[in-house]
Amino acid sequence: MSRLAERTIVTRLVLAVTAAMSVVLLVSGAVVWWRVSFALDRQVDRDLTAYSDVVAGDVRLGHAPPTGTPGLVHQVYDVDGRLISGDAGHRLLRRSEVRAAAVGEEVRREIGSLLPPSDRAQRVRGLRVDTPVGTRVLAVAADRRGHDEALRELLLQLLLAGLAVLAAASYAAYRTAHGALRPVERYRAAAEAADPDQQVALPVPRRRDDEVTRLGHTLNHLLARIASAHEQQRAFLADAAHELRSPLTVMKTDLEWVRGHADDPVEVEESLASLAIQVDRLVELSDLLLDLEEVRAAPAPHEDADVAEVARRVVDRLAPQAHRADRELGLRVHGPARARCDPLRLELALGNLVTNALTHGEGDVTVTVTGHAADVLLEVHDEGPGFPPEFVDRAFDRFARADESRSTRGSGLGLALVRAVADLHGGQASASGSTVRLTVPR
Structure with a gap:
């Protein structure tokens, strides 16, 4: 916290906006991810259930199940886990899973991972089927590569969009803070470059009425009074210098306080409001x-x-x-x-x-x-x-x-x-x- 307090106001504001937008993007991205993932998972489950119903019906009647269905394969096991038939190129169920399915449990498993990408990604369902020659265990699998590829693409798009939004938010925060504090820097530079023998006038904008502008007018009035006192009491320069040391210290403290609290909340709120409208669309999009x-x-x-x-x-x-x-x-x-x-x-x-x-x-x-x-x-x-x-x-x-x-x-x-x-x-x-x-x- 102490290190953060030592940073400039612009840096602190940019960090605060970036942190807030990161939370918003994480939450909205999680919602979009969940909703799209839910829809894709449901479609894979529908395909798997429909295919398992067809194959189970054929196995139950002793017929040869259909083969060559794009993205869908099956295998038939006996109760001891021995493979009897099927069109899958690899074993879909372990022996323990076959035994569990043989006693009536419905077995589900995922082959392959979303990240890192797998060459073989399938969703497998195992179920018991009673046939004329005894109990069999049917394993059906649906190809999950398209499902995983869509989620990986969504993750990439969310990441790219999030980085773009964070960059835009940070830039907007920087421009807002820099613009709000620019008059203060001008006041400081003008006061620093002023000739002590002449009246100092800070460059205060005429068509603005915010806190920094009002402070500038107040400081100009104060400086005008100081210059007037300087002209009137030149003979008392030493005493005046001593007497002005305290008010100048107060002015410096006031300037530092303004630099820490004079950022314009309206502009910051407008920037945050415009960023909030782009999410609502992909949700609206996701919706x-x-x-x-x-x-x-x-x-x-x-x-x-x-x-x-x-x-x-x-x-x-x-x-x-x-x-x-x-x-x-x-x-x-x-x-x-x-x-x-x-x-x-x-x-x-x-x-x-x-x-x-x-x-x-x-x-x-x-x-x-x-x-x-x-x-x-x-x-x-x-x-x-x-x-x-x-x-x-x-x-x-x-x-x-x-x-x-x-x-x-x-x-x-x-x-x-x-x-x-x-x-x-x-x-x-x-x-x-x-x-x-x-x-x-x-």
Whole structure:
């Protein structure tokens, strides 16, 4: 602590901001890592479970399991751990694990490590299967290299982004502190270079009204009074010098105190506030990526629901946002609109479309629900110019933006999420002009 107190104010402020931002980045990075890792792990487990169900069914009936499935392999053991068949190039389960699975325990193990990268990375599941020729132990494995590579890439991106943010935060803190203390240094230099026989005037900014500026005016008034006293009492120079020693010492103490406490908290707060807005996006990104992954991994919808009621909930929820922008958000329903769908994910997709129209479109926004014989059509229309013709073909791609500038608002994932919901329902998503359509088969 004593060594830190001996450092300059700029250095201490930069270290404090860097430490605070490091904590924020670690926490936000951990959240992003956990959410993405959770989504990737769930997908690997889904693939492994689906493959094990198929292979276990064949083994149970005495059939030969399928081989050559990309990224998935299996092996069959007897209860003593002897390998009977399989298409894996290496043993998936140890003998102790085979014996544990033979008595009904479900065995899981990981082969290979995330860091350092492994040539062979698999997630293995072992389970007991009763067959016409006796009890067998089935081991199935899913290739985890793509999963691990995605996590390693995410870790690298988080590290690079964190270093960039820390550098930006440190630079902003340095510039803020240096700018706040620059007048103090000018005061010091002016006072140091002043001719003792002339009146000293510190270079105080005229159009600022902060603590350092007010101190400069106070010091100038004081220096003016000192100069006046010097002119009036030149004959008493020796006594005046003695009498001025104490006030000069007080002034020096005041200057040192200002140097330690005169940093501008408003500018520092604004700098920290702008850094806080960039995280909220990757979370928001992570949130959108997680939503997108959840939609893609979701089972086929099986609930018979009223699509018009889903649209009504979206309109009721977003109508206040439209009113605040002096715009109207309306709903039109034509014909019965019941369909087999996932209401929550359909509401998520429609909400994205309406929000996009309110954010990027113009004029009133209309949501139209039309029931056809084979499907239900959802349309979101605004009165703006709509999508550029050259952008329509890739509007639903991930991270696609009509404006390629990365400073544009939005993540470029909203329409990709809409397409994922359409694919989940076996429907289609399309756009033309200022209208976006989503069909849901009945």
